[in-house]
Structures are given as structure tokens and as C-alpha cells.
Amino acid sequence: MKLMVQPDDGIEPLLTALRSAKTSILILIFRYDRSEIERALVEAVQRGVTVQALIAFTNRGEEKNLRKLEMRLLERGITVTRTADDLVRYHGKMFIIDRKELFLLAFNYTHMDITLSRSFGARITTPAIVAEAVKLFESDSHRTPFTSTVHDLVVSPTNARKELTAFIKGAKKQLLLYEMKISDPDFVKLLRDKMADGVDVRIIGRASPRASALPLRTMSMRLHARAILRDGKTAFLGSQSLRKLELEARREIGVIFTDGPAVKKMISIFENDWQKAQPAVQDSMETAMDIPVRRVAKIVAKHINVKPVVEQVLERVFDRRTSDVPFEPGEVAQTVRDAFREEIHDAVLLALRDMAAQAAQMQLLRKED
Incomplete structure (x- = not known):
């Protein structure tokens, strides 16, 4: 087994693994904005590797981007299947190389998760676990029931x-x-x-x-x-x-x-x-405020226009002239927006708590007067 640590290790271990495939790649995708992954899958097909991508049917606001990804992969000779809609989400993150190596990830194939977040991934070669992961992938691809036989x-x-x-x-x-x-x-x-x-x-x-x-x-x-x-x-x-x-x-x-x-x-x-x-500081006041705070954070995040900023910053990172994979700033923007929503939630909650504490202090001073 080998451990991956983010943001330290970055995307290179994933690309190295995809490039090492000789016969097959099975990849499950929930959220995505890294064109390097797409390029590695296309290159695998070009050298004769069978590539099958299982795409989540939904991922909170990015369905259009997922459907675009499906079409691009299909055009490049990759077999694409879509998860069922029987569960709220298909949120797992993994890919399997040659049915021998399982890469089990806690992070998505996104800039936010890989370069700006603490996360982990594991390369596993235990035959029983890899075989169980293949069975799960195939069950979800064919939309058939999965029965667990390996506890790990x-x-x-x-x-x-x-x-x-x-x-x-x-x-x-x-x-x-x-x-x-x-x-x-x-x-x-x-x-x-x-x-x-x-x-x-x-x-x-x-x-x-x-x-x-x-x-x-x-x-x-x-x-x-x-x-x-x-x-x-x-x-x-x-x-x-x-x-x-x-x-x-x-x-x-x-x-x-x-x-x-x-x-x-x-x-x-x-x-x-x-x-x-x-x-972490949490009290009964936070419990009472949590629902309206979530609503405020959602509304504010919806109106944040992050796409132009994303385009400007990432154009400095990618050399688009040498890439045949389309750069989709909308996909990156949605990832950033989701992260903003989490941060806005915490920021609004903290601000409301400070305001409530100040109001309570003022009321106490008035009583003393």
C-alpha cells in the first residue's frame, strides 16, 4: 500500500498511475475540473487500454458539466456509464488500474481538493479488496445490487x-x-x-x-x-x-x-x-442560528461571480496551447463556489455570534445603569 497526502503530493501520483495502465482503467467520477486526468484517460485509449468511466448522475449543481464530460469522453473512445438515481448521491472516489491496483481517494479530481485542501488517498494492491472494488464498480455500472463480502x-x-x-x-x-x-x-x-x-x-x-x-x-x-x-x-x-x-x-x-x-x-x-x-466553539446560540445561516450562505454564494477570476488565475497555470482537452472554467468555478458556500456559512455564523454577544453585553450594561 502507498499513501497519498494532499496538498503535498498533488496530482502527479494519479497521472503516473493512469499512464502505467496496460489493459484497463475503471474510474469513478463525482466531481471534476482537472483536464490532466481527462488527457491521461484519452492517452490510455490511444495506446490500446480499455477505459470505462462511471459518472455520477448528480453532484449538487454540476450536472451540466458532468454531461459535457460524458460526451467528450465518448467522443474519444471511452466507455461511459452513469450511476443510477436510486440513492441521494454516488459520492465515492476511486479508480482501478488493470484490475490489480485500487486507488481509493478522499478527494475529488479538482484543483480545490488536490492543491488547496488537506486530504488523503491510498494505493491498495490487496487482491481481495481490489476484486471487491471491481465488483462494486461493475454493480453500479450495470445498476445491479451490490453484496458486500470483504469487510475491509x-x-x-x-x-x-x-x-x-x-x-x-x-x-x-x-x-x-x-x-x-x-x-x-x-x-x-x-x-x-x-x-x-x-x-x-x-x-x-x-x-x-x-x-x-x-x-x-x-x-x-x-x-x-x-x-x-x-x-x-x-x-x-x-x-x-x-x-x-x-x-x-x-x-x-x-x-x-x-x-x-x-x-x-x-x-x-x-x-x-x-x-x-x-x-471549535459551538453553543446553543449556534444551534438556533444554523438554519438561517445556511440559507444566507447559499444565497450569497449563488451570486458570487467567480468564473472570471478562475479564468484569469488558471490561465497562468495551464499552457492551453499544448492541450487538446477543453479547459472548462465553469467546472472550476462551481467547485470554488461550493467551497465559498462553506466558508460563507462559517463567516456569517461567526458574525452573527459576535453581534449577539455584543447585544447581550450592551443589554447587561443598560441593566447595570
């Missing part, structure tokens, strides 16, 4: 709740988590119980108000990772957060592994991130 491949909604519950219950000394937004009440209770048993539980990321009692810190760097490190020996890495929706109503994919060097490296990175992170 964690698939929502098939076995994720069961396997992650068992994984966390097995902790004896420590649980370190990167979490996008933990909210599932069963997992919140389980982590609290582990803390009561003396297990060192620490979380970098976000959590719902019901999880406010958990030791939580937030990073200044954008986070796009879901990972759990257990007792310094075992790790989970995947696309699913500990949220009911992602465990039970979406296709999410993760893996449990015991590779010593990879786990140690993730722990080292976590400890460094933890030292730099700030304690």
Missing part, C-alpha cells in the same frame, strides 16, 4: 454503519478523526462512551451541535478528508462522514487498512495539524 472495503449504504461501528468499538487507547461533519447520534454516543472509558478521542473538522462535547478543532486549511486512526495501528480512509445521510442514503466508499508506515505517517500529519488547529 467499507461501502455505504451496504455495510458502512456496521463496519465503522465495529472499527470504533475496537479502540483501546486512541481515536484520531478527520471529519467533515459528524452528526449521527449513534456515533456521537459511541465516541462519548469511548472517552468515558479513557480512550484519547480527538477530532479535526466540523461537528453538529449534538457533538459539541467531543474534543474538536478546526484547521485554517480547507479540509476534505474522512479518516479515523485507531490505536496507532489501523486506519479507515474514505468518502463517508459519520452522518446518517452518508451512511444510509448515499454511495460512499472507504477502506480499512493496517499498513504500519502509512498509519504512522497519517498520525504524524494529524498531530501536526492538531497543534496548528484552533478549538
Whole structure:
């Protein structure tokens, strides 16, 4: 197994893997704005590799870009299938080289996730896990039911709740988590119980108000990772957060592994991130304000015109004269807009909390007068 760390490793390990394919590439795409990936797939077809792309039917506002991608890939000789619409989302991120190497990713094929976010990926060659991933890919491509037979491949909604519950219950000394937004009440209770048993539980990321009692810190760097490190020996890495929706109503994919060097490296990175992170502050006022804040953030983000800025900045990065893959600033813009929405949510919430605190202080001063 080999670990990828973002933003340190960048896109090159993915391109190297795609270029190494000799017989086949199976790739699952949820969100995309990296033309290098598309170019590598096209080059694979040109050297005789069979390439099959499974494209998500939706990804929150980018359906048009996904449909454009499908057409471009089809025109270049790539077999394209689309996920069903039976689940809320097909959110997994993986590709498989020659049916021998599985690249399981916590990040999308986007500039935001790869170059500006903390995230991880894993190259796995364990035959049973790779075969299970191939089976999952083919099931979703043909829209047939998937039955889990390998516990270490964690698939929502098939076995994720069961396997992650068992994984966390097995902790004896420590649980370190990167979490996008933990909210599932069963997992919140389980982590609290582990803390009561003396297990060192620490979380970098976000959590719902019901999880406010958990030791939580937030990073200044954008986070796009879901990972759990257990007792310094075992790790989970995947696309699913500990949220009911992602465990039970979406296709999410993760893996449990015991590779010593990879786990140690993730722990080292976590400890460094933890030292730099700030304690998260959450209270009952935040709970009451969360719904209107989300609405405000959504409205504001919708009206942010990021496309011209994206075009200007990325034109300096890409040499479009040597690329036969069309550069789609709209795709990058949507990725940036989604990230802005998250940041706006937090900024608006912080501003409202400050205003509420100031109002409370003024009211207290009036009473004293």
C-alpha cells in the first residue's frame, strides 16, 4: 500500500498511475475540473487500454458539466456509464488500474481538493479488496445490487454503519478523526462512551451541535478528508462522514487498512495539524442560528461571480496551447463556489455570534445603569 497526502503530493501520483495502465482503467467520477486526468484517460485509449468511466448522475449543481464530460469522453473512445438515481448521491472516489491496483481517494479530481485542501488517498494492491472494488464498480455500472463480502472495503449504504461501528468499538487507547461533519447520534454516543472509558478521542473538522462535547478543532486549511486512526495501528480512509445521510442514503466508499508506515505517517500529519488547529466553539446560540445561516450562505454564494477570476488565475497555470482537452472554467468555478458556500456559512455564523454577544453585553450594561 502507498499513501497519498494532499496538498503535498498533488496530482502527479494519479497521472503516473493512469499512464502505467496496460489493459484497463475503471474510474469513478463525482466531481471534476482537472483536464490532466481527462488527457491521461484519452492517452490510455490511444495506446490500446480499455477505459470505462462511471459518472455520477448528480453532484449538487454540476450536472451540466458532468454531461459535457460524458460526451467528450465518448467522443474519444471511452466507455461511459452513469450511476443510477436510486440513492441521494454516488459520492465515492476511486479508480482501478488493470484490475490489480485500487486507488481509493478522499478527494475529488479538482484543483480545490488536490492543491488547496488537506486530504488523503491510498494505493491498495490487496487482491481481495481490489476484486471487491471491481465488483462494486461493475454493480453500479450495470445498476445491479451490490453484496458486500470483504469487510475491509467499507461501502455505504451496504455495510458502512456496521463496519465503522465495529472499527470504533475496537479502540483501546486512541481515536484520531478527520471529519467533515459528524452528526449521527449513534456515533456521537459511541465516541462519548469511548472517552468515558479513557480512550484519547480527538477530532479535526466540523461537528453538529449534538457533538459539541467531543474534543474538536478546526484547521485554517480547507479540509476534505474522512479518516479515523485507531490505536496507532489501523486506519479507515474514505468518502463517508459519520452522518446518517452518508451512511444510509448515499454511495460512499472507504477502506480499512493496517499498513504500519502509512498509519504512522497519517498520525504524524494529524498531530501536526492538531497543534496548528484552533478549538471549535459551538453553543446553543449556534444551534438556533444554523438554519438561517445556511440559507444566507447559499444565497450569497449563488451570486458570487467567480468564473472570471478562475479564468484569469488558471490561465497562468495551464499552457492551453499544448492541450487538446477543453479547459472548462465553469467546472472550476462551481467547485470554488461550493467551497465559498462553506466558508460563507462559517463567516456569517461567526458574525452573527459576535453581534449577539455584543447585544447581550450592551443589554447587561443598560441593566447595570
